[in-house]
Amino acid sequence: MSEISVTVVRNILEAQDRIAKSNRKLFEDHKVFVLNLMSSPGAGKTSLLERTIEAMKSSYRIAVIEGDIQSQEDALRIKRLGVETIQINTGGACHLDANMIQSALEKIPLNAYDFLIIENVGNLVCPAEFDLGEHEKAMILSVTEGDDKPLKYPLMFQKSSVLLINKIDLIPYVTFNTERVKKTVSELNPRIQVLEISCKTGEGIDKWVEWLRNRISLCKH
Amino acid sequence: MSEISVTVVRNILEAQDRIAKSNRKLFEDHKVFVLNLMSSPGAGKTSLLERTIEAMKSSYRIAVIEGDIQSQEDALRIKRLGVETIQINTGGACHLDANMIQSALEKIPLNAYDFLIIENVGNLVCPAEFDLGEHEKAMILSVTEGDDKPLKYPLMFQKSSVLLINKIDLIPYVTFNTERVKKTVSELNPRIQVLEISCKTGEGIDKWVEWLRNRISLCKH
Numbered sequence: 001m002s003e004i005s006v007t008v009v010r011n012i013l014e015a016q017d018r019i020a021k022s023n024r025k026l027f028e029d030h031k032v033f034v035l036n037l038m039s040s041p042g043a044g045k046t047s048l049l050e051r052t053i054e055a056m057k058s059s060y061r062i063a064v065i066e067g068d069i070q071s072q073e074d075a076l077r078i079k080r081l082g083v084e085t086i087q088i089n090t091g092g093a094c095h096l097d098a099n100m101i102q103s104a105l106e107k108i109p110l111n112a113y114d115f116l117i118i119e120n121v122g123n124l125v126c127p128a129e130f131d132l133g134e135h136e137k138a139m140i141l142s143v144t145e146g147d148d149k150p151l152k153y154p155l156m157f158q159k160s161s162v163l164l165i166n167k168i169d170l171i172p173y174v175t176f177n178t179e180r181v182k183k184t185v186s187e188l189n190p191r192i193q194v195l196e197i198s199c200k201t202g203e204g205i206d207k208w209v210e211w212l213r214n215r216i217s218l219c220k221h
Numbered sequence: 222m223s224e225i226s227v228t229v230v231r232n233i234l235e236a237q238d239r240i241a242k243s244n245r246k247l248f249e250d251h252k253v254f255v256l257n258l259m260s261s262p263g264a265g266k267t268s269l270l271e272r273t274i275e276a277m278k279s280s281y282r283i284a285v286i287e288g289d290i291q292s293q294e295d296a297l298r299i300k301r302l303g304v305e306t307i308q309i310n311t312g313g314a315c316h317l318d319a320n321m322i323q324s325a326l327e328k329i330p331l332n333a334y335d336f337l338i339i340e341n342v343g344n345l346v347c348p349a350e351f352d353l354g355e356h357e358k359a360m361i362l363s364v365t366e367g368d369d370k371p372l373k374y375p376l377m378f379q380k381s382s383v384l385l386i387n388k389i390d391l392i393p394y395v396t397f398n399t400e401r402v403k404k405t406v407s408e409l410n411p412r413i414q415v416l417e418i419s420c421k422t423g424e425g426i427d428k429w430v431e432w433l434r435n436r437i438s439l440c441k442h
Contacts, residue, residue, distance in 0.1 A: 005229045040261045041345045041374060042366025069346065071372045092376070094315065094346035122374070124262045125290065125315035125344050144365035144388070145263025151292045153262060153343070155313070167365070173394055 016130065020098035023105065023133025030110035033219040034118065035212075036096075036132050038156055039140035041122030044166040046074045047199035048140060048208075049119060053081045055209045060114045060216060065104050067096040067121045074119065084108065095126040098133055115216050124149070128156035136215060138162040143176040150184040158189045162211060169198040237351065240319035244326065244354025251331035254440040255339065256433075257317075257353050259377060260361035262343030265387040267295045268420035269361060269429075270340060274302045276430045281335045281437060286325050288317040288342045295340065305329065316347040319354055336437055345370070349377035357436060359383040364397040371405040378409045383416060383432060390419040 027034045039045050053062055063084040066075040075087040086104045088096060096118065108116070118134060120127040128137070139160040141149055144167055150157045157163065163185055165178060182194055193211065197204035248255045260266050274283055284305040287296040296308040307325045309317060317339065329337070339355060341348040349358070360381040362370055365388055371378045378384065384406055386399060403415055414432065418425035 004225065005233065008225055008229050040263065040343075040366075041370055042261065042363075068373055070375065071369075073369055073372060092350075094344070121346070122261075123315070123344060123346050125342070126347065129313075142263075142365065144363065144391070145261075148292075148294055149262055151294060152289055154291065170365070170391070170394055173391055 016098050019102050020131040020133040023098055023101055024135075026105065026110060027116070027133060027135065028219075030113075031219050032110050032113050032116050033212075033216040034116045034132075034134040034136075035215075036118045036120060036127075036134035036137045037140070038120045038124075038127045038137060038160070039122060040124045040142075040145060043122070043140040043142040043145065044199045045119050045122065045140060046077055048164065048166065048197075049078055049117060050081065051199050051202065051205050052117070052209065052212065053078070053083050055205060056115070056212065057081065057083060061112060062115045062117065063108055063113045065096075065101065065108075065116065065118045067100070067119055069093070069121060084113075090121060094121055094123050095130050096120050096132060097130050101132045114220075115212070124153045124156055128159045135219065136161040138164065140164045140166045141181070142167040143171055143178075144174055146175075147177045147180045150181060150188055154188050157185050157192065160189070160192060162208075163192055163194045164208065165194065165196045166199055168196050168203060169201050237319050240323050241352040241354040244319055244322055245356075247326065247331060248337070248354060248356065249440075251334075252440050253331050253334050253337050254433075254437040255337045255353075255355045255357075256436075257339045257341060257348075257355035257358045258361070259341045259345075259348045259358060259381070260343060261345045261363075261366055264343070264361040264363040264366065265420045266340050266343065266361060267298055269385065269387065269418075270299055270338060271302065272420050272423065272426050273338070273430065273433070274299070274304050276426060277336070277433065278302065278304060282333060283336045283338065284329055284334045286317075286322065286329075286337065286339045288321070288340055290314070290342060305334075311342060315342055315344050316351050317341050317353060318351050322353045335441075336433070345374045345377055349380045356440065357382040359385065361385045361387045362402070363388040364392055364399075365395055367396075368398045368401045371402060371409055375409050378406050378413065381410070381413060383414045383429075385429065386415065386417045387420060389417050389424060390422050
């Protein structure tokens with residue numbers, strides 16, 4: 001890249017960092033726990049949101065930001081659960097950035113919520129590079145994607161606090177070595193917590209909800 | 222974006238376009254059919270390559286360019302089949318571009334091949350935006366990703382000549398409406414051909430190979 005290109009890219013990234021910091025301060029001032037949920041397309045982000053909201057909406061005030069390139073499909077699924085949902089359509093962009101979140105926050109009265117979930121665009125690569133101002137990043141890997149993914153797409157595994165291995169109900173029908181994934185992931189990111197779940201059967205969702213309750217409670221103090 | 226940013230981005234894109242054109246001319250001069258294979262992570266690109274190479278290597282001289290962010294896993298799988306394989310590690314980038322292909326071509330004597338397959342980085346978004354100089358783009362959607370994907374990630378479906386619906390052996394265990402996908406996809410891209418396959422059982426691979434044979438034969442004339 002030319003010197004001008006490098007300067008332009010650096011300026012854009014610095015502006016994004018400033019906005020992420022400002023988002024984070026807003027979340028902390030309002031004591032709202034904010035989660036950035038990432039995965040490949042179809043790994044089960046929206047299904048996990050449905051399970052999570054069903055389990056938690058009686059105890060917590062929850063809002064959702066739905067990131068999609070286009071369409072309102074996921075936002076409609078979440079709105080049906082009676083939860084405040086803001087749709088961001090990136091119009092082509094392959095990830096959410098701090099600026100898009102800042103604009104969405106204009107429509108969300110943060111003092112009315114305990115927990116804000118941001119569902120990122122389905123993409124195992126780019127979303128991991130962008131700080132939105134969230135407290136934690138969580139990611140899903142579904143067993144149908146294969147157990148070689150941490151080696152091939154390491155950044156998201158390195159940046160996430162929790163890895164949810166989803167669709168474990170399909171393990172009998174695919175080739176997926178859970179222990180191989182756990183080993184590779186712990187080498188990439190020794191602090192990551194790994195939870196095995198099935199959004200279809202509900203298995204393992206209790207442990208995920210427990211992790212979220214602890215994190216929300218930390219934000220209140 | 223500032224005026225300088227717009228100019229820089231435009232210059233980069235124009236340079237990429239020039240390189241893609243130069244790659245395309247090289248492929249045409251050597252009468253090599255070049256396919257750009259794209260999908261989400263874990264949809265089955267490498268498994269499809271294995272099936273394709275097994276079915277075609279006795280009749281065609283095949284080379285493969287493997288695109289991955291990092292790791293050599295996929296290239297090793299393909300090399301085992303006795304086929305010339307060049308690994309590109311993008312070092313973070315979420316897609317291949319024409320420039321990376323141009324560099325890889327320095328290592329491939331094109332006149333020794335009939336068919337070059339480029340396996341792109343696993344990503345349902347960004348690779349669709351980049352012309353590598355290929356003749357055709359093909360994409361895989363696996364049934365475990367869900368039948369709502371064409372609506373949510375339309376560009377790749379619009380740019381591809383063939384959509385391979387993979388993992389049809391798993392249809393009994395997931396919620397996937399093939400007719401819904403076909404309808405949405407034909408609205409997005411009336412020219413697209415849809416083939417239903419299972420890289421696990423081999424079902425449907427014959428139709429895919431037939432499509433490839435026709436395309437390779439067109440390049441020879």
